[in-house]
Amino acid sequence: MTATHRLVRLVRRPDGLPTPDDFTLVHAPVPRPDAGQVLVRNTHFLVFPGLRTLIGGETRDVPLPPLHPGDTLFGPAIGEVVDGPLEKGRLVLHLQGWREYATPAVTECRLLDDVLPDPVGHLAQGSAAYGALTRLTGVREGDTVFVTGAAGAVGTMAGQIARMLGAARVVGSTGSPDKARRLERELGYDATVLRGAGPIDRQLARVAPDGIDIVLDTVGGEQLTAAVHAANHGARIALVGALDGQLSPDRAGGSAPAVLDTFRLLTRGVTIAGYSGVDHPDVEAEWESRFGEWLRAGDIHFPYTTVRGMKHAPGALPALIAGRSFGASIVEL
Structure with a gap:
């Protein structure tokens, strides 16, 4: 494991639609998990348009916190457990995307099983x-x-x-x-x-x-x-x-x-x-069960556009907003 990792932070609140210059890629020490936390090496994270609302500051009735200049972006991510109370090597789903290493609480992680043939499918919307x-x-x-x-x-x-x-x-x-x-x-x-x-x-x-x-x-x-x-x-x-x-x-x-x-x-x-x-808290498990069955039968497809590597992540949200993706937009680390 390296001593530092990369993450994407908001530089300023955009004037209009966000541009790549509104975000910056920074190096920071790999975080150490506190009690009750897990160190996760992220492999993929989702670029979702709701970030536009979070960085715009109009978050009334939105169940996610606003993002201010200097904050690290976040969102659904899949990663591999590196350290902490969960089994090392297990894949988990959590909300600390936009960074290479994350320290979500154990209670904020969902252990992924083989309900879907490809773990990336857990980022499907x-x-x-x-x-x-x-x-x-x-x-x-x-x-x-x-x-x-x-x-x-x-x-x-x-x-x-x-x-x-x-x-x-x-x-x-x-x-x-x-x-x-x-x-x-x-x-x-x-x-x-x-x-x-x-x-x-x-x-x-x-x-x-x-x-x-x-x-x-x-x-x-x-x-x-x-x-x-x-x-x-x-x-x-x-x-x-x-x-x-x-x-x-x-x-x-x-x-x-x-x-x-x-x-x-x-x-x-x-x-x-x-x-x-x-x-509708019962929907997620029902959906994933049927999604897995449909994927294995070839009855449904999960289309997504891959953004390869953290170096391209600062431009991922502007590219999504500009319509340069088909299906979901997923950063692959």
């Missing part, structure tokens, strides 16, 4: 999509499902999950023709609508002429507005993200206003609800 589709909306035979932000970490999983749960037609939105092709060729989406290629509601009318029964929304904004316009009677809308606000240069990541036609919600009996994993 499918739990929220699965929970929303099984706990909030349900999927009925013949349903048409619309997933906003379909090429993101949640969206790439959501379309596949909807299909596995019985959806008849799955439509997604994205901002790139190349990503649209990948969604249809690799992940089984029946059709896509493109942000910036004309009004979303008109595109939806073409690709889903019979309307939409389920919306899994990770974006908000114009796309949610259009989804409500296309909603069938009894449609169910689950909100699992707010990227329109988090990725806006004019906001700090803690708000995402959208215009919704409440008359249509009322007259068509549309339900709309936000999904929080905290409210």
Whole structure:
């Protein structure tokens, strides 16, 4: 084990969307675990868009602390136990990513078993999509499902999950023709609508002429507005993200206003609800069990973009926000 390790710290609060210059890669002594802590050598960590909210300072109602200049970034990570009360060599999942070595408390670590064929799959963001589709909306035979932000970490999983749960037609939105092709060729989406290629509601009318029964929304904004316009009677809308606000240069990541036609919600009996994993503690284990089965059977895929090495980590969040990833963004150490 080396005497020092590298970690990523916030230099300043961004003015607008973050750039690589807002972060810095620093060397620090490898930490020593205190009583009740474990020393972990990280192997992978997730780059998640919620960091935009944490560094923007608008964290009201967010179950994670804000990040201030000088703070080390954090997030879901997988690592190998090096020292402490847990068995050396075991893989654990914890929240001290963005560094090569971490010292989470034993109570903050989850020992990983072989429920998934590849441990990196524990960084997949499918739990929220699965929970929303099984706990909030349900999927009925013949349903048409619309997933906003379909090429993101949640969206790439959501379309596949909807299909596995019985959806008849799955439509997604994205901002790139190349990503649209990948969604249809690799992940089984029946059709896509493109942000910036004309009004979303008109595109939806073409690709889903019979309307939409389920919306899994990770974006908000114009796309949610259009989804409500296309909603069938009894449609169910689950909100699992707010990227329109988090990725806006004019906001700090803690708000995402959208215009919704409440008359249509009322007259068509549309339900709309936000999904929080905290409210459904039973979902994670159920999801991982089914995810493992589907992966081994080849029925589902976990698409992610790899950022190789800590030297590229300071630019990972800006690259994610700029749309330069497909699926999840994962730094591999």
